[in-house]
Amino acid sequence: MARCLRFGITLLLALATTVWAQVPPKGFVTTECQGSVMMILLDRSFLVGKYFRIDPINKQGQSVSLSPKLAAQCGYSLSVDFWGNAKFLASVLSCFAQNTNDETYKLAVRIGVSPNSDMSSSSSYMQTMTCPYFPWATREILCERNYMEVSVRRGVPPIGSSFVQDQPEDWSNIKIEAAAADSAVWQVVFHGSEKKSMTVAQAISNGYGISTTPTRIMLRAAYNATEVQLQEIQTVPVAVIRSTTFYKKRWMLMMVDTAVACPIYDTSFTEDMITWKVPRVLTPLVSATPIKDLNVQMGIDGQKLNPETVEEREYKLDVGPNLITVQIPVGADGGYYKSHVLNKTYGTTFFIEAMLEHTWQDEVYDETKYTVLHPITTPFLPRPPHVTNDTVTEDQLFNVTLGTFLPDVELVEIKVGQETLTVPEANLKGYNAQEHSFPNGSKAYTLQVPFEDPNVQSEPTSPVTRTFTLTITYVLNIVPEDIHFTHPAEVIATVKTIIPPTVTGYCDIAQFYIQVTYGNLGRNWIPFVGSTELAGGLLAQYNYSDNATNFWIAVPYNSLDVTYEVIHSSDIRSRLDLTLKDIETMVVVTTFSLSCSFPTKMIECFSNGTMAALAVKVESVPSLLPNLLTLRDPRCRPVYFDAFNAVFYFSVNSCGTTRRFDNNFMIYENEVLFSIPGNSYQFAIACHFQINDTKVVQFMYQDNIQHVIQPGFGDLEVVMRLSLDSSYSIFYESQDYPLVKYLRTPLYFEVELMYSQDPQVDLVLENCWATYSADRNSLPQWDVIVESCEYTADTYKTLFHPVSSNGRVKFPSHFKRFEVKMFSFAEDQDALKGEIYFHCGVVMCDANQISDSLCNKQCVSAKRRIGRSAEWRDAEKAKTFVSSGPVDLVRSVNARRVRHRNSYWSLVAVGGVCSVVLFVSGIVAFKKMQKDLCSK
Incomplete structure (x- = not known):
């Protein structure tokens, strides 16, 4: 019996071949005895994409190929579940099972697996199994998915006082056939609309299975056999064969009732419940009523369940006077869901293999065991996936969830705008496509796309808003059938283009320091410190300073506009409240409060x-x-x-x-x-x-010494930091590296001359560049500052930020700040993965030399600077460098082109924030002293 996991079936004629087979690999084959049925299960991991067949082996050691007709006649069935696992079931009375005294049964099969439909180049495996089954009921009926089987004990019972004469209908109907029959022959009489008599050989040639065992006689028929009649018993359709099998000798006639009846369907469904009904009394099998129920038990996958398990799984088994009703919740333990696509709509079915065993006693048979194996698949239920928009506009990032699906669905492609990408390609581009599994086994997919992505449509929808539209088509696949389907989605986000003002601040031991950044509408508000407008004489009192984008103030802790919160003997906790009110409506735009403790002698x-x-x-x-x-x-x-x-x-x-x-x-x-x-x-x-205290005072004197002015040498240090934002108030720590940034995300750098108290010294950034590795001489390289100015060949030019005095910045000339948009290196149009390092060449000059273009912040060539003075040439030789990094780009294929440069510079700093020795040009000169500050 051959089957392929590509869901094709090869039908073969019955033939016998000599078996040459090997032992199956571990995990491939599982066997199990399930009452009067033997089960062989083949694991899907060995079968996917291949053809296979299972053939029983006869007593001569030859394998017999099974067609579907021969399988039903011989008591075999083969099914493949939705996941690709193959199940082979055999009756213990099947054609090629070896029977020992109707107690022990042995079956051997040959399993062939091949990549070809004609089973060429196949691998063959031998599998045997032995099952006990005893004792038998007087009569046993098995209703399998492709055949009906009845077996009856054929021994002659003793005559006793309790013997009851059966109704003579069927027996009298075969007297003529029995009288006319030859001696010593088995015959079968079928009682339908027309009575039909056959020898055993004729019945077998017509597709019936008939055999005797040491104690029993068995009849087996397919549901589509010619003599099958359809009847309705208690509203349930039933397939019925009424037959009598007899054996005649000259001196005796033995007749056996071999009638069999099986329900062919009566299963109803709701979205939550499966209901299966079986007649309690099958009149073709029972000559008189009532019957006595000995046992009614349901099961799953061929295994009977005890009442505790039935209750635990929320199954229901109800035995009524006319019907036995089994109810199984959809999704209950023992079954599984499967995905399908019908009319381009995604949906699911639920599959479970139910079983019912009913044992009763009537006036003819001491005991009848009636077993029905009933695979159940619920109707297709549409479950279109839902798209959930979890976008937070402040993040400037679409966040979309698609779900939910069963585990057999996988996302294979995403079409964003007009670009179709596999999931790995989408992640490499900078999108974030992820699969998420839930405890109930279902799954969903999330996708993140930046607003600024070229595949996102953007248009202004009002003077203060802009609408971003993301068009997506998901391409999904159902496995193992390899069925593709799509789901389109459109997600819209409207963003206010107004950026409100922001306020930051900090304290030292005596003052509050406040910085206000205007936002994108400029200064359309009035600031208030406490309840007092920040204007007039208050501006000078609070050291007010501003530029085009910010203003700063320094407020003493004991100012009249400050609120005292708590006092202690050694300090006061004060709070500064800053409010920005709309210039026209005086509506509060934003509020800010800063509370600090200040050391104070009370x-x-x-x-x-x-x-x-x-x-x-x-x-x-x-x-x-x-x-x-x-x-x-x-x-x-x-x-x-x-x-x-x-x-x-x-x-x-x-x-x-x-x-x-x-x-x-x-x-x-x-x-x-x-x-x-x-x-x-x-x-x-x-x-x-x-009260009691003694103090000792000692003093000495010496002559005044002559003061001599001599040149000295010392160390200055430079530090390069990366700020969280443009306020330059909070900086990344060393443990934060490497940083992870999206494409074109601003990076805010600050370079500071440390420890110098000389306001005449001016720090200058000569050149700054980025490398793909920690070695600043490595290639490729990209310039961000060239000869103290932004790199003109760059589409996204470097922005310089002014530096003003505040509590942290005493000398603005000792600081330089600039902003770079995050980018990626590319080679042959492909983005390079990895971390990016930034480096700067730093020199110092005398701020009083106005003719020096470096000091007055003009862009000039290096040759002109070098040629001006001996002092300047010495500074060039003493030039030093600072570095920062690494910064890791969130995957993107939009990268800048590689530029190679010839450079004589050497590595000073690798990763994090690092200080190096700095050398000053101009009037003041310092001795070069190497410090191992960046080797850690």
Whole structure:
């Protein structure tokens, strides 16, 4: 019996060949005894894309090829599930099974596997199995998927007082045939619309299987046999063969009722439930009712289930007076789902192999065991996949989910716009296509595409919005059938093109430092510090400075516009609130609050026996009036006060001050008080004086020495950092490298001269470039700064950012900032994978030499600079370098072309942020000292 996992069947005539076979490989064949059925299971991993056949082996050791007709006649069935696993079932009474006393049964088969449909070049394997089956019921009926089988005990029972005469209908009908029959011959009489008598040889030639065993007689027929009649029993269609098999000798006549009936279908479906009905009393098999039920049990895959398992899996088995009803939830344990495509629509079916075993007793047979094997496949249920748009417009990235699918569906291609890509190609291009599996076995696919991708359509839809449209066609495949289907989707994202202003800040020990970045609508708002507009004299008071894109202020922690949150004896926690309001409507555009603790002396103890205390107005007591604060003695008021502060100065022997001793200390204590209904303020102050203390003072003198000015040598260091954004307030740490960036994502670099306090020194970036490896002399290379200016051949030019003074930047001339769009190297139009390193050549000059174009930030050639002075030539020789990286590009094929350069520079820094020795040109010169700062 041959079958191919390409879902083609080869039908072969019955023939016998000598068996030459080997032992099957491990994991290929599994055998199992399932009552009166023997099962051989072939694993799909050995069969996919190949043809195979399973042939039983007869007593002579020859394999017999099975056609579908011969398989039904002999008691065999072969099925291949949706996943490609092959199941071969054989009745223990099958044609070529070896029977030992109706108790033990042995079957040998030959398994052939070939890449060709004619089974040439096949591999042959021998598989044997032995199954016990005993005891037998008086009558046993098996309803398989392609045949019906009945076997009856043929022994003569003893005559007893309980013997009941059967109804004479069928027996009397065969008296004529029995009388006319030859002696010593088996015959079968079929009782249909027309009675038909056949010898065993004639019945076998007509496709029936008839045989006897040591204790039984067996009849087997296909469902499409000529003598099969269709009847409806309790609304269930049943295939029925009514037959009597008899054996005649001169001195005896033995007749056996070999009627058989099997339900051919009565299965109904809902989306959630399978209902299968079988008549409880099959009248062609029972001469009289009622019958006595001995056992009713359901099973799955040929294995009977106990009541506990039935309940656990939420199956239902109901035995009624007329029908036995089996209910199985769709998706229950024991079955599996399968994907299909019907009329270009994706959907699923659910498959489960159910079994019912009903054993009863009637007036004729002591025991009848009735077994039905019923493979069930639910109707096709459309389950069109859904597209979920999880896009967050702030990320500038489409995020699309397609699902859900069964595990037998795989994504093979994605068409984005007019470009069709495999999944690996899509990921290489910079899209992020991923498969996600869920605990219930289903799966979904996510796809991420940047808004700026060329396959994304973009158009303005209003003065302040832009709409991005992503058109996708998913190409999916169902395995193992290799059935392709598509699913189109269109995802739209509308983005506001208004970028609001942003505020950042930090503190040092005395001030708040605030930076405001304007956004893309410019300065259409008014800033307020606290409740006061930032204008007029407040600008100079707070060291206000600005440029076209930002402004900065520095606010002292004790400013009138600052709020005190908490006070301690050694510090004050203050909060600065900054609000931006629309210039026309005064609607709040954004708010920002920064809270810091500042070291502050709140209490001062003087050796002359006086104390000083500073009391401040805190946020938690809004009604506090500093001029009304007092010490314990209400007559002691502040010597100075304003709207937020009050200063007390008093003697330790006045204003209600108390004294106590603690070990070697004398402690004076008082309190600053304020109390009105609903609010109170209390600030405890204390001074500790050591009672016994000895101090030793030593002094020496020496003559003044003559001051001589001599030239000296020292080290300066340069550091190259990569900022998180254009505010240059937060920088990546060494553990953050390598960074991962999308194509054309801005990289914000800062180069700083460290430790120098000379405002006359100016740091200059002569050349900056990128390499594909950590070696700055390696090729390929790409320029980003050439001779202190942006590289004009680049489509995305380098942007220089101005540097202004703030709490971190004391000398702006010691800093250089620039912005580069992230790119990838390419070779022969193919993007190179890997990390990118950035390097800069750094020189110093005298800022007072206005004629020097480097110092006045003009773009000039290196030759002109070198030729100006001996000092400048020395600086060229002492030039040093800084590097940063690596930066890893999220996969993209949009890359810049490679440019080769001839360079004499050597590697100084590899990865992270690294400091190197710097040499200054011009008036000031420093000795070159190599430091191993970048070797780690």
